[in-house]
Amino acid sequence: MVRMSAAPENHLEPARVNDYDRLAEAYTAENDAGIDNAYYERPAVLALAGDVTGRRILDAGCGSGPLFAALRERGAVVSGLDSSAGMLEQARRRLGDDADLRLADLRDPLPFADDAFDDVIASLVLHYLEDWGPALSEIRRVLRTGGRLIVSVDHPMIVYVGHRLSGREVGYFGTRNSLEEWTMGGQTVPMSFWHRPLHAMTDAFTAAGFRLSVISERQPVPAARELFPDAFRSLSATPAFLFFVLEAG
Template identity: 75%
Template structure:
Protein backbone atom coordinates (compact mmCIF):
# COMPACT_ATOMS: atom_id res chain seq x y z
CA UNK A 1 0.00 0.00 0.00
CA UNK A 2 1.22 3.57 -0.62
CA UNK A 3 2.59 5.44 2.33
CA UNK A 4 1.02 8.72 3.40
CA UNK A 5 2.98 11.51 5.02
CA UNK A 6 1.40 12.80 8.22
CA UNK A 7 0.08 16.32 7.76
CA UNK A 8 -1.07 18.88 10.31
CA UNK A 9 -4.79 19.41 10.65
CA UNK A 10 -5.95 22.37 8.59
CA UNK A 11 -9.54 23.34 7.84
CA UNK A 12 -8.70 25.13 4.58
CA UNK A 13 -9.83 23.12 1.53
CA UNK A 14 -7.39 21.53 -0.89
CA UNK A 15 -7.80 21.16 -4.66
CA UNK A 16 -10.89 23.38 -4.48
CA UNK A 17 -11.09 24.09 -8.21
CA UNK A 18 -14.75 25.10 -8.11
CA UNK A 19 -14.02 28.16 -5.98
CA UNK A 20 -10.81 29.15 -7.77
CA UNK A 21 -11.89 28.36 -11.34
CA UNK A 22 -11.83 31.94 -12.63
CA UNK A 23 -8.51 32.89 -11.02
CA UNK A 24 -6.83 29.62 -11.91
CA UNK A 25 -7.98 29.83 -15.52
CA UNK A 26 -6.62 33.37 -15.86
CA UNK A 27 -3.27 32.31 -14.40
CA UNK A 28 -3.12 29.25 -16.66
CA UNK A 29 -3.49 31.39 -19.79
CA UNK A 30 -0.14 33.14 -19.46
CA UNK A 31 1.93 31.40 -16.76
CA UNK A 32 5.41 30.09 -17.50
CA UNK A 33 4.65 26.55 -16.36
CA UNK A 34 1.42 26.20 -18.32
CA UNK A 35 1.49 28.48 -21.36
CA UNK A 36 5.22 28.31 -22.14
CA UNK A 37 6.19 24.87 -20.88
CA UNK A 38 3.58 22.17 -20.24
CA UNK A 39 0.99 22.97 -22.90
CA UNK A 40 3.45 23.47 -25.81
CA UNK A 41 5.24 20.26 -24.84
CA UNK A 42 2.00 18.27 -24.76
CA UNK A 43 0.90 19.61 -28.14
CA UNK A 44 4.32 18.84 -29.64
CA UNK A 45 4.07 15.24 -28.43
CA UNK A 46 0.54 14.96 -29.84
CA UNK A 47 1.77 16.06 -33.28
CA UNK A 48 -0.71 16.04 -36.17
CA UNK A 49 -4.14 15.36 -34.64
CA UNK A 50 -6.27 16.11 -37.71
CA UNK A 51 -9.34 13.89 -37.69
CA UNK A 52 -8.48 12.16 -34.41
CA UNK A 53 -11.01 11.55 -31.64
CA UNK A 54 -9.40 12.82 -28.43
CA UNK A 55 -10.44 12.66 -24.78
CA UNK A 56 -9.04 15.61 -22.80
CA UNK A 57 -9.09 13.95 -19.38
CA UNK A 58 -9.04 16.69 -16.74
CA UNK A 59 -9.64 19.46 -19.26
CA UNK A 60 -10.05 22.27 -16.70
CA UNK A 61 -11.06 25.53 -18.34
CA UNK A 62 -10.31 24.18 -21.81
CA UNK A 63 -7.09 25.74 -23.19
CA UNK A 64 -5.73 22.40 -24.40
CA UNK A 65 -9.17 21.37 -25.71
CA UNK A 66 -9.26 24.60 -27.77
CA UNK A 67 -5.75 24.07 -29.15
CA UNK A 68 -6.47 20.47 -30.16
CA UNK A 69 -9.77 21.46 -31.79
CA UNK A 70 -8.03 24.23 -33.71
CA UNK A 71 -5.61 21.61 -35.04
CA UNK A 72 -8.43 19.52 -36.48
CA UNK A 73 -9.23 17.03 -33.71
CA UNK A 74 -12.68 16.12 -32.43
CA UNK A 75 -12.37 16.63 -28.69
CA UNK A 76 -14.36 15.52 -25.65
CA UNK A 77 -13.46 17.09 -22.30
CA UNK A 78 -14.09 15.77 -18.81
CA UNK A 79 -13.28 17.29 -15.44
CA UNK A 80 -14.34 16.70 -11.84
CA UNK A 81 -14.91 20.44 -11.30
CA UNK A 82 -18.21 21.85 -12.54
CA UNK A 83 -16.80 25.34 -11.91
CA UNK A 84 -13.90 24.76 -14.28
CA UNK A 85 -16.25 23.38 -16.91
CA UNK A 86 -18.39 26.52 -16.68
CA UNK A 87 -15.32 28.56 -17.63
CA UNK A 88 -14.51 26.05 -20.38
CA UNK A 89 -18.04 26.36 -21.79
CA UNK A 90 -17.65 30.11 -22.16
CA UNK A 91 -14.36 29.59 -23.99
CA UNK A 92 -15.42 26.71 -26.22
CA UNK A 93 -19.06 27.43 -26.97
CA UNK A 94 -22.34 25.63 -26.30
CA UNK A 95 -21.67 22.76 -28.71
CA UNK A 96 -18.43 21.62 -27.03
CA UNK A 97 -18.63 18.08 -25.62
CA UNK A 98 -17.89 18.75 -21.94
CA UNK A 99 -18.90 16.44 -19.10
CA UNK A 100 -18.46 16.35 -15.33
CA UNK A 101 -16.59 13.14 -14.54
CA UNK A 102 -14.08 12.13 -11.87
CA UNK A 103 -11.05 10.20 -13.06
CA UNK A 104 -11.26 8.06 -9.92
CA UNK A 105 -14.55 6.64 -11.28
CA UNK A 106 -15.30 4.55 -14.38
CA UNK A 107 -15.23 6.68 -17.52
CA UNK A 108 -18.66 7.36 -19.10
CA UNK A 109 -17.69 6.08 -22.57
CA UNK A 110 -17.91 2.78 -24.46
CA UNK A 111 -14.86 0.69 -25.22
CA UNK A 112 -12.65 1.84 -28.11
CA UNK A 113 -14.09 5.37 -28.22
CA UNK A 114 -10.92 7.43 -28.74
CA UNK A 115 -7.73 7.60 -30.77
CA UNK A 116 -5.95 9.51 -28.01
CA UNK A 117 -6.41 10.28 -24.34
CA UNK A 118 -4.53 13.31 -23.07
CA UNK A 119 -4.05 13.54 -19.31
CA UNK A 120 -2.43 16.91 -18.74
CA UNK A 121 -1.20 17.37 -15.14
CA UNK A 122 -3.95 15.25 -13.60
CA UNK A 123 -2.61 11.82 -12.64
CA UNK A 124 -0.60 13.19 -9.74
CA UNK A 125 -3.86 14.07 -7.95
CA UNK A 126 -4.61 10.33 -7.64
CA UNK A 127 -3.27 8.02 -4.97
CA UNK A 128 -3.91 4.89 -7.04
CA UNK A 129 -3.30 5.11 -10.78
CA UNK A 130 -4.34 1.51 -11.54
CA UNK A 131 -8.14 1.83 -12.01
CA UNK A 132 -7.83 5.13 -13.89
CA UNK A 133 -5.21 3.83 -16.32
CA UNK A 134 -7.23 0.66 -16.88
CA UNK A 135 -10.24 2.80 -17.81
CA UNK A 136 -8.15 4.96 -20.13
CA UNK A 137 -6.87 1.84 -21.87
CA UNK A 138 -10.43 0.54 -22.19
CA UNK A 139 -11.74 3.64 -23.99
CA UNK A 140 -8.73 3.77 -26.33
CA UNK A 141 -8.72 1.98 -29.65
CA UNK A 142 -5.91 -0.49 -30.26
CA UNK A 143 -2.94 1.53 -31.44
CA UNK A 144 -4.20 4.65 -29.68
CA UNK A 145 -2.11 6.83 -27.40
CA UNK A 146 -2.19 8.06 -23.85
CA UNK A 147 -0.22 11.31 -23.64
CA UNK A 148 0.36 12.22 -20.00
CA UNK A 149 2.21 14.91 -18.10
CA UNK A 150 2.81 14.66 -14.35
CA UNK A 151 4.81 16.31 -11.61
CA UNK A 152 8.43 15.31 -12.09
CA UNK A 153 9.41 12.73 -9.45
CA UNK A 154 12.45 14.74 -8.39
CA UNK A 155 10.66 18.10 -8.08
CA UNK A 156 9.01 17.61 -4.69
CA UNK A 157 12.03 15.66 -3.47
CA UNK A 158 14.32 18.65 -4.12
CA UNK A 159 11.86 21.07 -2.48
CA UNK A 160 11.68 18.86 0.61
CA UNK A 161 15.47 18.63 0.86
CA UNK A 162 15.85 22.41 0.53
CA UNK A 163 13.38 22.77 3.40
CA UNK A 164 15.63 20.63 5.58
CA UNK A 165 13.57 17.45 5.38
CA UNK A 166 14.76 14.06 4.14
CA UNK A 167 12.01 12.51 2.01
CA UNK A 168 12.15 8.93 0.78
CA UNK A 169 12.34 9.13 -3.01
CA UNK A 170 11.14 5.53 -3.32
CA UNK A 171 7.96 6.08 -1.30
CA UNK A 172 4.57 7.06 -2.67
CA UNK A 173 3.40 9.85 -0.40
CA UNK A 174 1.00 12.74 -0.21
CA UNK A 175 2.18 16.33 -0.04
CA UNK A 176 0.28 19.58 0.28
CA UNK A 177 1.71 22.80 -1.07
CA UNK A 178 0.60 26.40 -0.88
CA UNK A 179 0.54 28.54 -4.03
CA UNK A 180 -0.09 32.27 -4.42
CA UNK A 181 -2.99 32.91 -6.79
CA UNK A 182 -4.07 36.51 -7.23
CA UNK A 183 -4.87 37.89 -3.80
CA UNK A 184 -5.20 34.52 -2.11
CA UNK A 185 -3.16 31.46 -1.19
CA UNK A 186 -4.48 28.11 -2.32
CA UNK A 187 -3.65 24.65 -1.03
CA UNK A 188 -3.05 21.79 -3.44
CA UNK A 189 -2.65 18.11 -2.61
CA UNK A 190 -0.58 15.75 -4.78
CA UNK A 191 0.59 12.17 -4.66
CA UNK A 192 4.31 11.88 -5.36
CA UNK A 193 5.82 8.62 -6.60
CA UNK A 194 9.14 7.44 -8.06
CA UNK A 195 9.65 6.96 -11.78
CA UNK A 196 9.56 3.17 -11.59
CA UNK A 197 6.15 3.29 -9.88
CA UNK A 198 4.84 5.36 -12.79
CA UNK A 199 6.22 3.08 -15.49
CA UNK A 200 5.06 -0.05 -13.64
CA UNK A 201 1.53 1.36 -13.45
CA UNK A 202 1.51 2.14 -17.18
CA UNK A 203 2.66 -1.30 -18.25
CA UNK A 204 0.34 -3.07 -15.77
CA UNK A 205 -2.62 -1.28 -17.42
CA UNK A 206 -1.63 -2.55 -20.88
CA UNK A 207 0.39 0.36 -22.24
CA UNK A 208 3.73 0.27 -24.00
CA UNK A 209 6.00 3.22 -23.23
CA UNK A 210 6.89 4.98 -26.47
CA UNK A 211 8.38 8.28 -25.24
CA UNK A 212 9.61 9.69 -21.94
CA UNK A 213 10.30 13.40 -22.32
CA UNK A 214 11.84 16.16 -20.19
CA UNK A 215 11.37 19.20 -22.45
CA UNK A 216 12.61 22.74 -22.03
CA UNK A 217 10.30 25.78 -21.82
CA UNK A 218 9.79 27.46 -25.19
CA UNK A 219 12.47 30.05 -26.09
CA UNK A 220 10.03 32.99 -25.94
CA UNK A 221 9.76 32.47 -22.18
CA UNK A 222 13.36 33.56 -21.66
CA UNK A 223 12.52 37.23 -22.21
CA UNK A 224 9.13 37.11 -20.47
CA UNK A 225 10.32 35.27 -17.34
CA UNK A 226 14.08 35.94 -17.09
CA UNK A 227 14.44 34.79 -13.47
CA UNK A 228 12.20 31.73 -13.47
CA UNK A 229 13.23 30.59 -16.96
CA UNK A 230 16.73 29.58 -15.85
CA UNK A 231 15.38 27.59 -12.90
CA UNK A 232 12.87 25.70 -15.04
CA UNK A 233 15.40 25.13 -17.81
CA UNK A 234 17.81 23.48 -15.38
CA UNK A 235 15.42 21.72 -12.95
CA UNK A 236 12.32 20.24 -14.65
CA UNK A 237 8.94 20.51 -12.97
CA UNK A 238 7.07 18.01 -15.14
CA UNK A 239 7.66 14.66 -16.82
CA UNK A 240 5.90 13.64 -20.06
CA UNK A 241 4.95 10.24 -21.49
CA UNK A 242 3.58 8.93 -24.76
CA UNK A 243 2.09 5.47 -24.22
CA UNK A 244 0.77 3.10 -26.88
CA UNK A 245 -2.36 1.01 -26.38
CA UNK A 246 -1.27 -2.29 -27.96
Protein backbone atom coordinates in the same frame (compact mmCIF):
# COMPACT_ATOMS: atom_id res chain seq x y z
CA MET B 1 0.58 25.59 -12.30
CA VAL B 2 1.41 27.72 -9.26
CA ARG B 3 2.86 26.07 -6.19
CA MET B 4 2.65 27.78 -2.82
CA SER B 5 3.94 26.94 0.64
CA ALA B 6 3.59 23.50 2.17
CA ALA B 7 0.95 23.15 4.88
CA PRO B 8 0.97 20.84 7.89
CA GLU B 9 -1.33 17.86 7.56
CA ASN B 10 -3.65 18.84 10.41
CA HIS B 11 -4.29 22.22 8.78
CA LEU B 12 -6.25 20.67 5.91
CA GLU B 13 -9.99 20.18 5.79
CA PRO B 14 -10.48 17.11 3.54
CA ALA B 15 -13.73 18.36 2.02
CA ARG B 16 -11.96 21.46 0.71
CA VAL B 17 -8.72 19.92 -0.56
CA ASN B 18 -8.06 20.61 -4.26
CA ASP B 19 -11.12 22.88 -4.43
CA TYR B 20 -10.69 24.19 -7.96
CA ASP B 21 -14.21 25.64 -7.90
CA ARG B 22 -12.95 28.38 -5.60
CA LEU B 23 -9.85 28.99 -7.72
CA ALA B 24 -11.45 28.61 -11.15
CA GLU B 25 -11.29 32.17 -12.45
CA ALA B 26 -7.87 33.06 -11.03
CA TYR B 27 -6.36 29.71 -11.96
CA THR B 28 -7.63 30.07 -15.52
CA ALA B 29 -5.88 33.42 -15.86
CA GLU B 30 -2.61 31.99 -14.50
CA ASN B 31 -2.84 28.89 -16.67
CA ASP B 32 -3.45 30.97 -19.81
CA ALA B 33 -0.51 33.33 -19.31
CA GLY B 34 2.06 31.84 -16.89
CA ILE B 35 5.29 30.23 -17.97
CA ASP B 36 4.64 26.79 -16.43
CA ASN B 37 1.55 26.05 -18.47
CA ALA B 38 1.40 28.42 -21.44
CA TYR B 39 5.10 28.39 -22.35
CA TYR B 40 6.28 25.04 -21.03
CA GLU B 41 3.90 22.17 -20.27
CA ARG B 42 1.19 22.81 -22.86
CA PRO B 43 3.56 23.40 -25.83
CA ALA B 44 5.42 20.22 -24.86
CA VAL B 45 2.21 18.16 -24.84
CA LEU B 46 1.14 19.58 -28.20
CA ALA B 47 4.55 18.82 -29.70
CA LEU B 48 4.34 15.22 -28.50
CA ALA B 49 0.81 14.91 -29.89
CA GLY B 50 1.99 16.03 -33.34
CA ASP B 51 -0.53 16.07 -36.20
CA VAL B 52 -3.94 15.47 -34.62
CA THR B 53 -6.12 16.23 -37.63
CA GLY B 54 -9.26 14.10 -37.44
CA ARG B 55 -8.16 12.24 -34.29
CA ARG B 56 -10.70 11.64 -31.53
CA ILE B 57 -9.07 12.96 -28.35
CA LEU B 58 -10.14 12.93 -24.71
CA ASP B 59 -8.70 15.77 -22.64
CA ALA B 60 -8.84 14.04 -19.25
CA GLY B 61 -8.71 16.75 -16.60
CA CYS B 62 -9.38 19.52 -19.10
CA GLY B 63 -9.74 22.32 -16.56
CA SER B 64 -10.76 25.57 -18.24
CA GLY B 65 -10.03 24.16 -21.68
CA PRO B 66 -6.86 25.76 -23.10
CA LEU B 67 -5.47 22.42 -24.31
CA PHE B 68 -8.91 21.41 -25.62
CA ALA B 69 -9.02 24.65 -27.62
CA ALA B 70 -5.51 24.15 -29.04
CA LEU B 71 -6.26 20.57 -30.10
CA ARG B 72 -9.54 21.60 -31.70
CA GLU B 73 -7.80 24.38 -33.62
CA ARG B 74 -5.41 21.74 -34.97
CA GLY B 75 -8.27 19.69 -36.37
CA ALA B 76 -8.92 17.14 -33.61
CA VAL B 77 -12.38 16.04 -32.47
CA VAL B 78 -12.10 16.70 -28.74
CA SER B 79 -14.05 15.74 -25.63
CA GLY B 80 -13.14 16.98 -22.18
CA LEU B 81 -13.84 15.97 -18.62
CA ASP B 82 -13.02 17.46 -15.26
CA SER B 83 -14.12 16.96 -11.67
CA SER B 84 -14.56 20.71 -11.03
CA ALA B 85 -17.83 22.32 -12.11
CA GLY B 86 -16.22 25.74 -11.73
CA MET B 87 -13.42 24.87 -14.13
CA LEU B 88 -15.91 23.43 -16.62
CA GLU B 89 -17.85 26.69 -16.46
CA GLN B 90 -14.67 28.50 -17.45
CA ALA B 91 -14.14 25.95 -20.24
CA ARG B 92 -17.67 26.48 -21.54
CA ARG B 93 -17.04 30.21 -21.79
CA ARG B 94 -13.89 29.56 -23.79
CA LEU B 95 -15.13 26.74 -26.00
CA GLY B 96 -18.83 27.42 -26.53
CA ASP B 97 -22.00 25.54 -25.71
CA ASP B 98 -21.41 22.89 -28.37
CA ALA B 99 -18.18 21.61 -26.77
CA ASP B 100 -18.39 18.05 -25.41
CA LEU B 101 -17.57 18.65 -21.74
CA ARG B 102 -18.39 16.18 -18.95
CA LEU B 103 -18.32 16.53 -15.17
CA ALA B 104 -16.51 13.35 -14.11
CA ASP B 105 -13.79 12.10 -11.78
CA LEU B 106 -10.91 9.98 -13.10
CA ARG B 107 -11.29 7.69 -10.09
CA ASP B 108 -14.74 6.64 -11.34
CA PRO B 109 -15.91 4.84 -14.52
CA LEU B 110 -15.60 7.22 -17.47
CA PRO B 111 -18.79 8.27 -19.31
CA PHE B 112 -17.60 7.00 -22.69
CA ALA B 113 -17.89 3.78 -24.70
CA ASP B 114 -15.08 1.30 -25.23
CA ASP B 115 -12.58 2.28 -27.95
CA ALA B 116 -14.07 5.78 -28.18
CA PHE B 117 -10.78 7.65 -28.65
CA ASP B 118 -7.59 7.63 -30.67
CA ASP B 119 -5.74 9.57 -27.97
CA VAL B 120 -6.22 10.43 -24.32
CA ILE B 121 -4.22 13.30 -22.85
CA ALA B 122 -3.80 13.47 -19.08
CA SER B 123 -2.15 16.85 -18.55
CA LEU B 124 -0.90 17.42 -14.99
CA VAL B 125 -3.72 15.40 -13.47
CA LEU B 126 -2.47 11.94 -12.43
CA HIS B 127 -0.43 13.36 -9.56
CA TYR B 128 -3.69 14.18 -7.77
CA LEU B 129 -4.44 10.44 -7.48
CA GLU B 130 -3.06 8.14 -4.80
CA ASP B 131 -3.84 5.03 -6.88
CA TRP B 132 -3.33 5.28 -10.64
CA GLY B 133 -4.71 1.79 -11.32
CA PRO B 134 -8.45 2.48 -11.71
CA ALA B 135 -7.90 5.64 -13.77
CA LEU B 136 -5.42 4.00 -16.13
CA SER B 137 -7.68 0.97 -16.52
CA GLU B 138 -10.58 3.19 -17.56
CA ILE B 139 -8.38 5.22 -19.89
CA ARG B 140 -7.23 2.00 -21.53
CA ARG B 141 -10.86 0.92 -21.95
CA VAL B 142 -11.90 4.07 -23.82
CA LEU B 143 -8.78 4.00 -26.04
CA ARG B 144 -8.72 1.94 -29.20
CA THR B 145 -5.92 -0.61 -29.46
CA GLY B 146 -2.87 1.21 -30.77
CA GLY B 147 -4.18 4.52 -29.46
CA ARG B 148 -1.99 6.86 -27.45
CA LEU B 149 -1.99 8.05 -23.87
CA ILE B 150 0.00 11.28 -23.48
CA VAL B 151 0.81 12.15 -19.87
CA SER B 152 2.52 15.00 -18.06
CA VAL B 153 3.26 14.88 -14.33
CA ASP B 154 5.41 16.65 -11.79
CA HIS B 155 8.98 15.45 -12.30
CA PRO B 156 9.70 13.00 -9.45
CA MET B 157 13.29 14.15 -8.95
CA ILE B 158 12.52 17.86 -8.73
CA VAL B 159 9.74 17.06 -6.24
CA TYR B 160 12.22 15.08 -4.14
CA VAL B 161 14.90 17.80 -4.31
CA GLY B 162 12.36 20.50 -3.51
CA HIS B 163 11.21 18.65 -0.41
CA ARG B 164 14.79 18.11 0.76
CA LEU B 165 15.65 21.78 0.27
CA SER B 166 12.59 22.80 2.28
CA GLY B 167 13.84 20.72 5.19
CA ARG B 168 11.44 17.80 4.84
CA GLU B 169 13.07 14.42 5.36
CA VAL B 170 11.60 12.32 2.56
CA GLY B 171 12.86 9.39 0.55
CA TYR B 172 12.69 9.14 -3.20
CA PHE B 173 11.16 5.64 -3.26
CA GLY B 174 7.57 4.95 -2.35
CA THR B 175 4.34 6.85 -2.92
CA ARG B 176 3.92 9.82 -0.61
CA ASN B 177 1.53 12.69 -0.10
CA SER B 178 2.49 16.36 -0.39
CA LEU B 179 0.26 19.04 1.13
CA GLU B 180 0.44 22.65 0.01
CA GLU B 181 -1.53 25.88 0.01
CA TRP B 182 -2.27 27.83 -3.15
CA THR B 183 -3.38 31.45 -2.95
CA MET B 184 -4.96 32.98 -6.06
CA GLY B 185 -7.47 35.76 -6.56
CA GLY B 186 -7.79 36.29 -2.83
CA GLN B 187 -8.63 32.63 -2.20
CA THR B 188 -6.40 30.20 -0.30
CA VAL B 189 -7.02 26.53 -0.96
CA PRO B 190 -5.22 23.46 0.47
CA MET B 191 -3.90 21.16 -2.24
CA SER B 192 -2.95 17.50 -2.03
CA PHE B 193 -0.55 15.73 -4.41
CA TRP B 194 0.65 12.14 -4.59
CA HIS B 195 4.24 11.68 -5.70
CA ARG B 196 5.90 8.43 -6.76
CA PRO B 197 9.26 7.42 -8.24
CA LEU B 198 9.73 6.90 -11.96
CA HIS B 199 9.66 3.10 -11.75
CA ALA B 200 6.27 3.20 -10.00
CA MET B 201 4.88 5.29 -12.86
CA THR B 202 6.13 2.95 -15.56
CA ASP B 203 4.99 -0.10 -13.59
CA ALA B 204 1.48 1.38 -13.36
CA PHE B 205 1.38 2.06 -17.10
CA THR B 206 2.51 -1.48 -17.91
CA ALA B 207 0.02 -3.05 -15.51
CA ALA B 208 -2.80 -1.17 -17.22
CA GLY B 209 -1.84 -2.47 -20.67
CA PHE B 210 0.30 0.34 -22.06
CA ARG B 211 3.66 0.23 -23.81
CA LEU B 212 6.09 3.09 -23.29
CA SER B 213 6.88 4.86 -26.58
CA VAL B 214 8.45 8.13 -25.38
CA ILE B 215 9.71 9.54 -22.10
CA SER B 216 10.70 13.17 -22.38
CA GLU B 217 12.11 16.05 -20.34
CA ARG B 218 11.34 19.37 -22.00
CA GLN B 219 12.27 23.03 -21.65
CA PRO B 220 10.18 26.20 -22.00
CA VAL B 221 9.66 27.56 -25.50
CA PRO B 222 12.12 30.31 -26.54
CA ALA B 223 9.43 33.01 -26.40
CA ALA B 224 9.45 32.70 -22.60
CA ARG B 225 13.05 33.91 -22.35
CA GLU B 226 12.19 37.62 -22.47
CA LEU B 227 8.83 37.37 -20.72
CA PHE B 228 10.05 35.36 -17.69
CA PRO B 229 13.86 35.60 -17.65
CA ASP B 230 14.42 34.20 -14.15
CA ALA B 231 11.91 31.37 -14.45
CA PHE B 232 13.17 30.59 -17.95
CA ARG B 233 16.72 30.13 -16.67
CA SER B 234 15.53 27.95 -13.82
CA LEU B 235 13.29 25.71 -15.94
CA SER B 236 15.91 25.45 -18.68
CA ALA B 237 18.38 24.10 -16.14
CA THR B 238 16.07 21.83 -14.11
CA PRO B 239 12.86 20.30 -15.52
CA ALA B 240 9.66 20.66 -13.54
CA PHE B 241 7.62 18.12 -15.49
CA LEU B 242 8.05 14.66 -17.00
CA PHE B 243 6.24 13.62 -20.18
CA PHE B 244 5.21 10.20 -21.50
CA VAL B 245 3.71 8.89 -24.71
CA LEU B 246 2.24 5.40 -24.27
CA GLU B 247 0.61 3.02 -26.70
CA ALA B 248 -2.49 1.03 -25.79
CA GLY B 249 -1.57 -2.60 -26.31
